[in-house]
Amino acid sequence: MIPLPVLERARDELLDWKSGMSVMEVSHRGKDFVACAAHAEAALRQVLAIPDGYVVLFLQGGASGQFDAVPMNLSAPGDTVDFFNTGQWSKKAVAASKRQGLHVNVIVDEAASSYTTVPDPGSFAVHPEAKYLHYTPNETIGGVEFGYIPESGAVPLVADFSSTILSRPVDVSKYGVIYAGAQKNMGPAGLAVVIVREDLLGRARPTTPAIWEWKGMAEADSMLNTPPTFSIYLLGLILDWIAETGGLAATAERNQAKSAALYAAIDGSPFYANPVAANARSWMNIPFTIQADNAEELEKEFVAQADAAGLTNLKGHRSVGGMRASIYNAMPLAGVEALIDFMQDFERKNG
Secondary structure (H helix, E strand, C coil), X not given: CCCHHHHHHHXXXXXXCECCECCCCCCCCCHHHHHHHHHHHHHHHHHHCCCCCEEEEEECCHHHHHHHHHHHHHCCXXXXXXEXXXXXXXXXXXXXXXXXXXXXXXXXXXXXXXCCCCCCCCCCCCCCCCCCEEECCEECCCCEECCCXXXXXXXXXXXXXXXXXXXXXXXXXXXXXXXXXXXCCCCCCCCEEEEEEHHHCCCCCCCCCHHHCHHHHHHCCCCCCCCCXXXXXHHHHHHHHHHHXXXXXXXXXXXXXXXXHHHHHHHCCCCEECCCCHHHECCCEEEEXXXXXXXXXXXXXXXXXXXXXXXXXXXXXXXXXXXXEECCCCCCHHHHHHHHHHHHHXXXXXX
């Protein structure tokens, strides 16, 4: 979901943002859009409390593009990199680094739990020669989330924050690189936000495509090529909305309340189950299954009836099945309560 006040403002400005034109019609190098992009960056720095010494990039290719851009910018073929593998998106990032000719050490692999756990703090050893340690703070598909920031010592910590960015405060100073696709809490698909510590710039391989080479993009204010203008505009509006509704501290309180209510409904029922370890449960993505001999049939019926009731996008990912509720920032508590009511009614009729 995109916040309703943001959609309403975008609607009102769609035909006349500046000088009788939509934001989608103006030049990305004109003063109006340059100011729009500068506002989005400044708002992101303020909301996320990004410290000095970091650059903010607005890029294309989504987070998947950064799976390749990270190794291109931070390593050379044959270098060693460390990874945590906690689910589907971690696996994709691992595969991309292997394609880039790196020696990939998967120092944490949660396969034994079917990717329903995260490692305990301090239970892993980072190779001191590694060019970076990569992890995924929130695995969208499996609903697995880290409750802490891994310690990586002098090795830069790189994180795919696509599914959790802007959901709560985060200590950006602990990271070398944060990257995220916009399409969860930052707006529509088409934009990738990359936050890079300045000392990590200028290390890219000569073959790195210009649109993914961080130093060049930073020097060009992310405008070496035409940026995703509408996505940047909407990001700025969403950041204003977050600031107006109490910032990330208040956002975190709302998100925690929503997820706690849904987990309580699942845990309090013999009909539903969540497979994720209690200390690794996501605030953003909550998978659940039905506990019955005819579970697969009932789950299909659950999704169909929920959709008819206006509760959409509840089908679980094809790789894990069941159902999954993604309750990003703009989902109100009332939406979660409506889902809980539906779940309880479905259980009464089918349990």
